[in-house]
Amino acid sequence: MNPVPRPLTDDDWPGVLALETETYAGSGLSEDPAALASRAGRDTSFVLAADRRIVGYVLALSYPRFHFPDLSHPDTTAFASDNLHLHDLVVARGHRRVGLGTRLLHHLTAEARRQAYRLISLVAVGDGALFWSANGFRPHPGITPPVAYGPGAAYMSRPL
Structure with missing residues (x-):
């Protein structure tokens, strides 16, 4: 399996919402679907699909x-x-640790x-700071x- 990122479409939302719920429901971080959708910039949000199933996504938007x-x-x-x-980058449990998060x-x-x-x-959030630090993001205490x-x-950023 070697999914390639592609733009998020309206048809992808059921899979994105299912993956978001699976990832965050236990931690209390799962968002209302309308709130989550508002974090998806039209040209800055992408999915990874394998066998018609969403196995990863990244949602980003212009923000101060x-x-x-x-x-x-x-x-x-x-x-x-x-x-x-x-705002969010998630890879499905069975597809983690093979570089898909880094690809997104x-x-x-x-x-x-x-x-x-x-x-x-x-x-x-959670223990994610380790992944983000390894990818060049620095915290702003x-x-x-x-x-x-x-x-x-922790709020983190990196220059482009």
Whole structure:
């Protein structure tokens, strides 16, 4: 299996929502479907599919530096920013540790550069900071995400 990232379509949402729920429901981080959909930039969100099943996705949107979505409700404001906020990157359990997360990140990074973004930011949740640090993201200790992002959440960014 060697899925290639492709743009997220409306038909992909049932698979994305199922994967998001499977990944986050146990931690209390699963988002309302409308809120999650509002974090998907039209030209900056991608999926990996294998046998018609979504096995990974990345959702990103233009967002001001040092800010992040409020998880309790959908985003209704479109921001013009040189910062691309990577809201979520998930790979299905049976497909992890084979480079698919890195493949999604590299694809998003290439698109961000092509679209003239200067930075990528994110909020690392759980033990995700290790993955993000290994991919060039650095924490900003003075920026504290709200409790809704879970214990130990860290705002991180990297230049493009």
